[in-house]
Amino acid sequence: MIFSGRNAGLILTAAASLLPSIFAQTVTYQAEDATLTGVTVATASAGYSGTGYVESFDESTDQVTFTITSAETKLYDLGIIYMGPYGAKYTRVSLNGGAGSDVSLPETTAWTAVSAGQVLLNAGTNTISLQTNWGWYLIDALTVTPSTPRGAHQVTTALVNSNSTPATKALMSFLVKNYGTSYISGQQDTTSYAWVESNIGKSPAILGLDFIEYSPSRVERGSTSTAVEDAIAFNARGGIVTFCWHWNAPSGLIDVAGQEWWRGFYTDSVTFDVEAALADTSSADYALLIRDIDAIAVQIQRLADADIPILWRPLHEAEGGWFWWGAKGPEPCKQLYQIVYDRLTNYHGLNNLIWIWNSVAADWYPGDATVDILSYDSYPSTPGDHGPLSATYNALLSLGNDKKLIATTEVGTIPDPELLELYDADWSWFVTWNSFVEDATANSLDFLNRIYYSDYVLTLDEILGWRGTSASSTTTAAPVTTSATSTTRVSTTIVTSTTSSSATASSTGAVASKYQQCGGVNWTGPTACVTGTTCTAVSAPYYYQCL
Structure with missing residues (x-):
């Protein structure tokens, strides 16, 4: 973060990543068939789907609004098919007139699909709007796919520095x-x-x-x-x-x-x-x-x-x-x-x-x-x-x-x-x-x-x-x-x-300096403190420190 004077308008709330393969359940909504505000339908850039695409996002109020019906209240993955020939841009995506979030549209001279995150659609009719933000991009279509449960994260506890302290x-x-x-x-x-x-x-x-x-x-x-x-x-x-x-x-x-x-x-x-x-x-x-x-x-x-x-x-x-x-x-x-x-x-x-x-x-x-x-x-x-x-x-x-x-x-x-x-x-x-x-x-x-x-x-x-948390790699x-x-x-x-012990006398003869750990759960280091400090329970039984 910055301090006073930072241009908050440059701070972005969402980014985009390449979409996964489109599943059979995906529904595509053509931009040229949506409700258009301040933008126009064009056909000059070949390769679009449908009968055209939407351009002229050059004013802050310009937007394309899609009407989407869901049979139930459900989470969906959103995708945007776009072209960004004028450099990297951002569009603002809002659901049912809400505040919305900013989605990155990387520079590309080909029609490209990016993820716009997820939306929780209400049962019945919903609207999703793409508003100018940085502007100067082309919108071909919006894709909506029912979200599927994600499997367990494969997160490792191993640190990049193998010599990291306990x-x-x-x-x-x-x-x-x-x-x-x-x-x-x-x-x-x-x-x-x-x-x-x-x-x-x-x-x-x-x-x-x-x-x-x-x-x-x-x-x-x-x-x-x-x-x-x-x-x-x-x-x-x-x-x-x-x-x-x-x-x-x-x-x-x-x-x-x-x-x-x-x-x-x-x-x-x-x-x-x-x-x-x-x-x-x-x-x-x-x-x-x-x-x-x-x-x-x-x-x-x-x-x-x-x-x-x-x-x-x-x-x-x-x-x-x-x-x-x-x-x-x-x-x-x-x-x-x-x-x-x-x-x-x-x-x-x-x-x-x-x-x-x-x-x-x-x-x-x-x-x-x-x-x-x-x-x-x-x-x-x-x-x-x-x-x-x-x-x-x-x-x-x-x-x-x-x-x-x-x-x-x-x-x-x-x-x-x-x-x-x-x-x-x-x-x-x-x-x-x-x-x-x-x-x-x-x-x-x-x-x-x-x-x-x-x-x-x-x-x-x-x-x-x-501090008492341990893990395999x-x-x-x-x-x-x-x-x-x-x-x-x-x-x-x-x-x-595990839960175990507070500080005991050091078996190695090593002495912990001021502010160093001297005992607690799984602690194997020195438990004796330097002169003038005492091994003190900071959050017993997990952590003791020389204070």
């Missing part, structure tokens, strides 16, 4: 254990976190923090941060910590009104060229990139010393292009991601990181070998749109071949847990960004109370003891939706959790 492995096992059966709550920044506790009476399970102020180009200008201390304090409560990094560019800060130095993570506020820097490893800018990564490594090491695993999301929202690390397209960004991974993992030996990738498009993906979790940051252009983001979820499911956990790592408006269950959108967790949680337009107080007290949403009091866990109104949760996970 606590890091336990965290991943805990996430996989709950994947498809719950939605773990989270909140960005300590001030907004406190607001949730005061106004909702519940504590989010995850605290989101940012390494932004540790960026050397900010430190040089007087910035300071307590993010690491905040993480240590939250860990002592038994919570889960996630970090992003709004990486202030290492050089090229424009620093004029509207492009101040503290906006140095934005593309429009820097002249730093990531592609050029990476092309010359002997350049000053390349050296500065390494310097910056090393500066963040110091802070991650502090957390490693405290035995705190991190849900780590570097180079987030890259495909949007609004941050400098994504400004030059996918290849430099993927190259930089691999450098960050190698530097932190292999050079600095930091083994407390769970690596999260945060772009949806396949050409931006750095690959399975360095990514543990796939994710998406959601800021619907319609405030209060609590939709399930099913198109985006399905795109990420395809990107990771259903072998990677998937999370909503930032949200402005929180997806409705009831819709997540209905749509089989098994997002692992959410982190509401800063004051969006306090914004009654994005998230009403009634809605927040409903989700925080939902049986499907896990809060801090319900995740204590996650592979697991499967998933829901299977049998109908639109009846959801059966199926968990075939082979994750197990």
Whole structure:
């Protein structure tokens, strides 16, 4: 996420993936036969189905509206057959006049089918509209196919870093254990976190923090941060910590009104060229990139010393292009991601990181070998749109071949847990960004109370003891939706959790330093603490820490 001044209109709520083969039950609705508003029927681009296609999506109110009848209330897969000769675009899909979601239409000069996610059609007559959004695309038809139950997820608990610490492995096992059966709550920044506790009476399970102020180009200008201390304090409560990094560019800060130095993570506020820097490893800018990564490594090491695993999301929202690390397209960004991974993992030996990738498009993906979790940051252009983001979820499911956990790592408006269950959108967790949680337009107080007290949403009091979760190297866990109104949760996970012991004297003679784990379920490390600290139960019997 960004701070004040971000163009919310660029933040997309759904993405598209290639459609699977069309089943016999698929019904195709021709665009030229639909209700047209501000658009026209054309025939110049050959290869369309029916008698034509629809074009001229150039005004914000232009749309094509399909009328669809369903015999029962049922979940359907939507597909759009389109051509995108003018570059990558987005269309906005809405059901029965609702808020809708944005679906990506990649550039193509051939008629192409993409997934538009899923819709829950009412028994009887429904309408589905495709509205301009970015515009300048051609629509041939809409396909509607009854959704079929999805099998169990083939998600692995094995981390890409085989040297990950026991606590890091336990965290991943805990996430996989709950994947498809719950939605773990989270909140960005300590001030907004406190607001949730005061106004909702519940504590989010995850605290989101940012390494932004540790960026050397900010430190040089007087910035300071307590993010690491905040993480240590939250860990002592038994919570889960996630970090992003709004990486202030290492050089090229424009620093004029509207492009101040503290906006140095934005593309429009820097002249730093990531592609050029990476092309010359002997350049000053390349050296500065390494310097910056090393500066963040110091802070991650502090957390490693405290035995705190991190849900780590570097180079987030890259495909949007609004941050400098994504400004030059996918290849430099993927190259930089691999450098960050190698530097932190292999050079600095930091083994407390769970690596999260945060772009949806396949050409931006750095690959399975360095990514543990796939994710998406959601800021619907319609405030209060609590939709399930099913198109985006399905795109990420395809990107990771259903072998990677998937999370909503930032949200402005929180997806409705009831819709997540209905749509089989098994997002692992959410982190509401800063004051969006306090914004009654994005998230009403009634809605927040409903989700925080939902049986499907896990809060801090319900995740204590996650450090005691163990697992074999592979697991499967998933829901299977049998109908639109009846959801059966199926968990075939082979994750197990045991209950045992608190701290005892160390049999090896090793001593745990301040903030390190010293006992609890499955703990095999040192149980004696350094002088001046005591092995203290943080969430007995699962986790004890030298405090």
